[in-house]
Amino acid sequence: INAEYMGHSECLFFFGSSFISLLRTYPLSMSCGGLGAVKEANDEVRAIVAKAKAQIEAKAGKSLASLELVSFKSQVVSGVNYFVKLAAGDEHIHARIYSGFDGGVDVAAVQTGKSASDEIEYFEA
Secondary structure, eight states: OOOTTTTTTEEEEEEEEEEEEEEOOTTTTTTTSSOOOOOOOOOHHHHOOOOOOHHHHHHSOOOOOOHHHHHHHOEESEEEEEEEEEEETTTTEEEEEEOOOTTEEEEEEEEEETTTTTOOOOOOO
């Protein structure tokens, strides 16, 4: 359930017989569960990418000397899915990184062979 409260987006999740409310300071244009607009790289998401670098390399099947965040989209779930566009030398990579509210990160999927002009879109694997 999506709700608005004092200019913030609130997600209500139903677990068993009770609701759990997650009040986040995400723009109202991003609904819970929906994929938000493209955003420019920022320090918060750069830190998430840095934590996930080894997992990104494992899913890509190769070592990446450089990995620079270009832009991203996010999706509020029971944490946040970040769909990131990364510059890795001459190619671009898209990665789906889950960041839990506990600060842990998990790379769900990586798409290699992307170009700088490829749009970030929702993907499973």
